[in-house]
Amino acid sequence: MNESINSLEVGQEFTEVVVENLTRTQIVQYAGASGDFNPLHTDEPFATEIAGYPSTFAHGMLGMALTGKLLTKLFDNVTIKKFGVRFQNIIWPGDTLITKIVIDKIESDAESKFIELSIHTSNQADKIVLSGSASIETQ
Amino acid sequence: MSKKNIFPIDASQILFFARSINEENPIYYDVEYAQSKGLKGTIAPLTFVEAYHQFDSTYRLRPNPDKKWPGTPRQKITESKKNDKQKKKSQSKGGTGLHAEQHFEYHLPVYSGDVLHWKDGELKSWEREGKKGGKLIFTEYSTQFFNQNDELVVTARKVTVITEKVVKEEDGKKSS
Numbered sequence: 001m002n003e004s005i006n007s008l009e010v011g012q013e014f015t016e017v018v019v020e021n022l023t024r025t026q027i028v029q030y031a032g033a034s035g036d037f038n039p040l041h042t043d044e045p046f047a048t049e050i051a052g053y054p055s056t057f058a059h060g061m062l063g064m065a066l067t068g069k070l071l072t073k074l075f076d077n078v079t080i081k082k083f084g085v086r087f088q089n090i091i092w093p094g095d096t097l098i099t100k101i102v103i104d105k106i107e108s109d110a111e112s113k114f115i116e117l118s119i120h121t122s123n124q125a126d127k128i129v130l131s132g133s134a135s136i137e138t139q
Numbered sequence: 140m141s142k143k144n145i146f147p148i149d150a151s152q153i154l155f156f157a158r159s160i161n162e163e164n165p166i167y168y169d170v171e172y173a174q175s176k177g178l179k180g181t182i183a184p185l186t187f188v189e190a191y192h193q194f195d196s197t198y199r200l201r202p203n204p205d206k207k208w209p210g211t212p213r214q215k216i217t218e219s220k221k222n223d224k225q226k227k228k229s230q231s232k233g234g235t236g237l238h239a240e241q242h243f244e245y246h247l248p249v250y251s252g253d254v255l256h257w258k259d260g261e262l263k264s265w266e267r268e269g270k271k272g273g274k275l276i277f278t279e280y281s282t283q284f285f286n287q288n289d290e291l292v293v294t295a296r297k298v299t300v301i302t303e304k305v306v307k308e309e310d311g312k313k314s315s
Binding site: 019038046051076 | 201211237296
């Protein structure tokens with residue numbers, strides 16, 4: 001997509017399924033990779049019987065990392081200058097997450113192009129789990 | 140620079156992180172491919188610096204041989220034990236700690252082989268009443284990551300929230 005960056009238009013949308021049927025195993029895999037072993041994510045009896053949740057659930061940061069995959073699919077990593085999100089709903093085992101990126105603004109100067117994006121990731125029930133924005137600067 | 144707060148960026152750790160998010164782009168594990176794309180080497184995924192906790196000696200969300208970890212037994216937890224644990228939990232933490240926001244600013248790429256160090260900024264804290272979750276206590280942390288040349292590579296800002304009650308699905312910000 002990076003070669004067609006000049007053809008991007010404000011309002012253009014990109015959508016992708018970033019995880020399908022999220023497994024508890026993947027949540028544990030992310031715990032190992034990130035170092036966050038919070039038992040809410042890794043210990044089902046703790047999450048349900050002690051903490052009172054219906055099951056273990058994903059790290060918000062796993063949702064953000066999954067969301068970031070579409071961003072880096074669309075834009076080279078080194079052109080991404082900002083990426084931020086608010087976590088809005090819990091991501092549960094079994095969820096399928098769909099990320100939507102919308103081009104909000106495109107500006108250019110003599111040397112660079114600046115692109116502002118809004119980002120939403122929703123689950124299979126169309127409920128937003130996280131939303132945020134990103135900024136791109138290309139030379 | 141002291142040995143404190145050192146975060147070596149290791150190719151294996153990047154690979155494991157990429158696998159954990161089903162990321163198949165070879166720029167995260169194939170040096171030759173990454174170089175063919177104009178990169179110095181394999182690069183860290185966008186949110187990878189969050190894994191600095193692996194090297195944070197004070198990090199609480201990792202089992203530590205010197206501290207008790209809240210594990211659970213094979214058998215069903217009995218009501219009395221459950222009550223004890225819930226009581227201890229509420230006395231110690233006052234609720235569930237969840238991640239409300241996360242923001243990254245990228246100044247320079249982070250490559251496998253880099254050795255980062257980090258500096259924690261000042262904490263900010265505030266409270267408000269939640270719609271359904273009782274009192275919400277927010278804390279904002281900021282962390283700057285520098286590479287081995289003392290160049291600022293990433294600035295991270297995190298907001299956490301401690302809820303008095305278990306968060307229901309429709310309540311608003313949740314997910315740790």
